[in-house]
Amino acid sequence: VHRLALQFERDFVGRRVVATSPQGRFAPGAALLDACTLEASRAVGKQLFLGFRAHDGRPDDGLWLRIHLGMYGAWDFYGRISPISSAAPAFGSIGAPRARRAVRIAEYETALDPRSAGDGEPPAPVGQVRLRLLAKGCEDGTGPAWSLADLRGPSACEVLDADAVHRIVAGLGPDPLNDDNDAARERFVAGVARRAVPIGRLLMDQSVVSGIGNVYRAELLFRAGLDPFTPGRAVHEDRLAGLWADWSTLLARGVSAGIMLTRDEVDPDDVARARQHPDLRHWVYRRQGEPCRRCGTPISMALLGQRKLYWCMVCQA
Numbered sequence: 381v382h383r384l385a386l387q388f389e390r391d392f393v394g395r396r397v398v399a400t401s402p403q404g405r406f407a408p409g410a411a412l413l414d415a416c417t418l419e420a421s422r423a424v425g426k427q428l429f430l431g432f433r434a435h436d437g438r439p440d441d442g443l444w445l446r447i448h449l450g451m452y453g454a455w456d457f458y459g460r461i462s463p464i465s466s467a468a469p470a471f472g473s474i475g476a477p478r479a480r481r482a483v484r485i486a487e488y489e490t491a492l493d494p495r496s497a498g499d500g501e502p503p504a505p506v507g508q509v510r511l512r513l514l515a516k517g518c519e520d521g522t523g524p525a526w527s528l529a530d531l532r533g534p535s536a537c538e539v540l541d542a543d544a545v546h547r548i549v550a551g552l553g554p555d556p557l558n559d560d561n562d563a564a565r566e567r568f569v570a571g572v573a574r575r576a577v578p579i580g581r582l583l584m585d586q587s588v589v590s591g592i593g594n595v596y597r598a599e600l601l602f603r604a605g606l607d608p609f610t611p612g613r614a615v616h617e618d619r620l621a622g623l624w625a626d627w628s629t630l631l632a633r634g635v636s637a638g639i640m641l642t643r644d645e646v647d648p649d650d651v652a653r654a655r656q657h658p659d660l661r662h663w664v665y666r667r668q669g670e671p672c673r674r675c676g677t678p679i680s681m682a683l684l685g686q687r688k689l690y691w692c693m694v695c696q697a
């Protein structure tokens with residue numbers, strides 16, 4: 381979601397958008413945003429907030445679009461899609477900043493067929509597109525003069541005022557990319573330290589810490605050598621501070637690389653291999669029954685918080 385926020389920042393912020401709901405389900409919301417200028421693009425954990433100013437409006441009466449992709453949502457980008465990190469591009473086809481490209485950003489990123497963008501014009505919507513944002517008028521003669529984003533299958537998509545956004549964000553735990561400071565770390569530690577709930581559940585509680593999903597939960601606990609079923613209050617505060625620091629590291633790495641790479645082989649060759657082979661990216665995630673990469677014990681799996689949890693019973697005893 382941080383990568384989505386950066387993509388909107390690069391190619392949409394500062395421009396007026398044409399907003400439509402090709403599917404129709406979000407027609408009233410799209411009508412509110414249509415012809416507005418996108419002014420801000422922010423991620424907080426798993427949620428994306430796009431701030432709009434009406435074309436003739438004052439800066440303080442803006443509208444915010446809140447998106448949560450959930451398990452099945454995705455944004456498809458076409459046209460002018462600028463690179464969003466200095467790291468190697470996630471896919472060869474999105475390396476050139478000015479070439480015609482198409483990419484889907486969801487839990488994973490995939491290159492779409494750039495020819496789907498047609499002969500230099502925005503493509504017709506395909507399937508169930510909840511919201512389409514089109515920014516035109518970037519005429520520098522080096523590539524498409526437009527950028528297009530199609531939203532599919534989100535679990536939340538709504539237009540809010542600034543007060544409502546503040547209330548939602550206030551209920552979210554700290555996000556290390558937004559709150560890289562001691563106070564945020566202490567908030568996380570305090571949110572865990574007195575709880576009888578297993579640490580493996582608390583890490584996915586978005587009111588305790590923002591952004592951790594099933595992959596990062598399993599991998600953070602392995603990297604910390606922590607039994608996922610340990611109650612939060614039984615985890616020493618130094619180890620909680622270590623979890624926060626590691627989450628900050630992994631999140632920054634993920635935003636830069638475009639993949640959730642949780643093993644420590646991060647030289648360029650290894651990153652390139654891990655892009656091609658998801659099974660190389662993780663210590664325990666989706667490795668049930670396979671030998672632990674450290675000790676050889678078969679990786680365990682159980683349901684925790686209604687999601688599959690993977691861990692090594694020996695390394696995380």
Ligand SMILES: [Zn+2]
Binds near residue numbers: 672677692695696
């Ligand atoms: Zn092990």
